[in-house]
Amino acid sequence: MSPSRTRRILVCVALSVAGGILAGPAARADGFYEGKSQGWFFYDDGRATAPVDAVEVAPASRVAVAPVPAAPAPASAPSSPEPFSVQWLSQKMQILKLNAMNHPTEGNLLAYxxxxxxxxxxxxxxxxxxxKVAAEDPYLNEEVRFPTAAAARSNALWHVDRAREEILTDLSAHAGLWFFFDSRCGFCQDELPTVKALTDKYHFPVRYISEDGAPLQGMRPEAMVVDRNHGxxxxxxxxxxxxxxxxxxxxTVMIVAHGAMAQDExxxxxxxxAIDAQLVPQDLMDxxxxxxxxxxxxxxLDRMKKVAAAANTDDPAELVKLMREAVGRRMPGVVQGTGGHQ
Incomplete structure (x- = not known):
């Protein structure tokens, strides 16, 4: 048999076998088209599958959808300051200054x-x-609160010194001073003459208390007491x-001074x-x-905060009234009127 004939026979056999496979019961001529919806990965093991009863599916109920709220309107851009207002000038000056510094031309400097x-x-x-307002309102006038002119100020300070002198004289009648010192302390030695001058002038009784058990130079030992163990x-x-x-x-015990200081201080x-301890009459205190x-x-200020809580502080007149009353309590002798007087 010639080789060409042999090849033709093999081809026919192969085609017959292929045709038999395609025509077999597992793969009918129309099976591919009928099962193509099962996809490439479908597998049928040949076992019968129990029929599944048809289930009637109720149509889905209509669900009410809440309307989507409309997007808020964009906020309006803030209005520009009025030309030649303080706000406008402040912004404009900053721009003009930077421009003039970056580009220092005559025109830029002139604008700034x-x-x-x-x-x-x-x-x-x-x-x-x-x-003008301060001159017409005595509660705002610093000249009324405390004189600034040389002659008037000198006179006012004289009254202050006189009141303090009277307070010290009255206080010395029912109060005393305790002077704590250490004999090794140089500042204690310097302060001793100041304390003695003060007691000689106002007649304060003084107790000299030694922390180291020794007197200061020029002090008699019997004039002092020793603070045992610094109790x-x-x-x-x-x-x-x-x-x-x-x-x-x-x-009543009040610490007056730590360290050396001058007599007037x-x-x-x-x-x-004495004022803090309310040991002074109101007139002398003022x-x-x-x-x-x-x-x-x-x-x-605490009192003003309480009053302001119930007041309309957005009203300038009511706000001024609140502050004027507070200052007025601190300025006895001044009458609020057209010009005020002392």
């Missing part, structure tokens, strides 16, 4: 300097009206020597301690604190 001139003129107008020093919470303590029987501190007249205290 003219804007600056406008701001200075507005500041001057503000100051002029402010001076009194610690009980008063003193920090160093020399120290001066104001003692008012039966139980020591006198001032004694007066302030006279001795004349320089502080009209100054709002922390207690005044």
């Amino acid at each position: 300097m003219w804007a600056q001139r406008m701001m200075l003129d507005m500041s001057q107008n503000f100051a002029d009206v402010g001076s 009194t020093f610690r009980s008063f919470e003193l920090k160093l020597t020399p120290a001066v303590v104001l003692v008012v029987p039966p139980s 020591l006198q001032r501190k004694i007066v302030e301690a 006279a001795a604190q004349l320089e502080k007249r009209g100054i709002i205290s922390p207690a005044d």
